[in-house]
Amino acid sequence: MSSSVRIHLSENELPAGVRKNSIVFATSDGYAIAVKDKSEAEKLLVIQKAGRKLEQLGIESVEFAGDDWTKDAQWAFSIGFIDTLNKGDVSFTGDAADELTAMHESFAWVRELVNLPPSEIFPEALCERVVSELSKVGGKAVSHRLVVGPELLAEKRMGIHTVGRASQHPPAMLELDYNPTGNDKAEVDFALIGKGITFDTGGYSIKSSEGMVSMKCDMGGAATVAGALMLAIRQGLNKRVKLILCCAENMIDGSAYKNGDIITYKDGQTVEVVNTDAEGRLVLADGLIRAGELGAKRIIDAATLTGAAQVAVGKEYNALFSVDDSYAEEALATAKKEQENLWRLPLAPWHQFQCPSPFADTANSRPQKGGGTGGASNAAGFLLRFAPNQGAGWLHFDLAAAYHGQSNSLFAAGATATGVRTIASLLNA
Known part of the structure; x- marks a missing residue:
């Protein structure tokens, strides 16, 4: 069983009890990033900021859940999630996984x-x-x-x-x-x-x-x-x-x-x-x-x-x-x-x-x-x-x-x- 935290992208309204304008919230199996009604550029910015927030929570390893994770979305999250000492494990997915891994290792x-x-x-x-x-x-x-x-x-x-x-x-x-x-x-x-x-x-x-x-x-x-x-x-x-x-x-x-x-x-x-x-x-x-x-x-x-x-x-x-x-x-x-x-x-x-x-x-x-x-x-x-x-x-x-x-x-x-x-x-x- 994976020890990674699952990260979703959510196009839905924020759940009850979640503060208005929150960009990330807990779900039953991990966390979701709120990207409803965002342009592509805004969406990537929100995803990168969410990566920073989740890294600051002490999360060490994540995996992307769902089919909405494009190459650019995965990359934006990884840039925010990695800390100063290159801690933080990201499991890339999809056709661009190898390319993203090469980018990630070069940047690190x-x-x-x-x-x-x-x-x-x-x-x-x-x-x-x-x-x-x-x-x-x-x-x-x-x-x-x-x-x-x-x-x-x-x-x-x-x-x-x-x-x-x-x-x-x-x-x-x-x-x-x-x-x-x-x-x-x-x-x-x-x-x-x-x-x-x-x-x-x-x-x-x-x-x-x-x-x-x-x-x-x-x-x-x-x-x-x-x-x-x-x-x-x-x-x-x-x-x-x-x-x-x-x-x-x-x-x-x-x-x-x-x-x-x-x-x-x-x-x-x-x-x-x-x-x-x-x-x-x-x-x-x-x-x-x-x-x-x-x-x-x-x-x-x-x-x-x-x-x-x-x-x-x-x-x-x-x-x-x-x-x-x-x-x-x-x-x-x-x-x-x-x-x-x-x-x-x-x-x-x-x-x-x-x-x-x-x-x-x-x-x-x-x-x-x-x-x-x-x-x-x-x-x-x-x-x-x-x-x-x-x-x-x-x-x-x-x-x-x-x-x-x-x-x-x-x-x-x-x-x-x-x-x-x-x-x-x-x-x-």
Whole structure:
């Protein structure tokens, strides 16, 4: 006999004795979620909230009862039901059960990576975990190279080395190759680039204590693109993808980089550092340069890059930037299909010049709190300087929805893995 709690969807009126506007109520054999007279979007929101409520009741295992549980409904419930430590067992059902299981396991892995304490996830440790997990799903199609510490200088990955050189844990760039073609000369269909700042003090532009509490999540971009590649492989990906993780700890000691320093990148561009807490764009620049060297047809980067994006779209949406309108529209349509919130914010070629410097080609920010007005677009404009082909075929995800410091009605505290489904679907398009 199953020990799982049975969960129904109810299109009926609330039973007598149940408070008006309740979304979940007990039944003779489990619980029911009230979805009467709800649109499809409203229904999914109610189901996710019900998942959170049932998890908070201490229920450990559920199974879906009845024939009304669509793929999207099951997924919405599972996102709400799983807690911070990935507890909560969901038994998926129907034709989409295997697909949902793959999604569930990929999301759980991403959440685990992001939620681990920074003592366990430093640059090389993050890279090693990613290689290990993707090798399990990709088998012989996966190979990799890891560039660490002084090796970064030899390869002129100046942004990653500069940001990470003050840490006892050396900075690293992971280049993982998923090549199911078996042809070493096959074209690279996609480059996925992730910001892997495993802890961010802000450097000499130091954060407040409360601002540092959640900074283990600053490698959320690396975890998101790695998780998206994992999911895409499990969904049958047959394209060559290069995963580039730009990893560092932004720490402080006598060797740390300082405001006023100039970084000269491999492509010759110079950058004045006016804010050491605007470090994510400095490491991603190396990844974008590498994507250009590889001749990748399409490039997607993801990063917990700016607080300005959260100010604009909140923590319920990720922000999208691109100067390639058709590709941006494809991404927005894909996110809608995958039930993930994504909103496009402005990016034009002139955003490249929004952070001027009298001493270098550009500064890495403006010398104002949060980078001043338009901070998220200006950060994207900085990245556009390094994107191959003047940004054609390039998408930048600013992951405003990647992490919640506290639980809410939809998500447990910690990582959400929002964005994984969208990016995986783009890879398989």
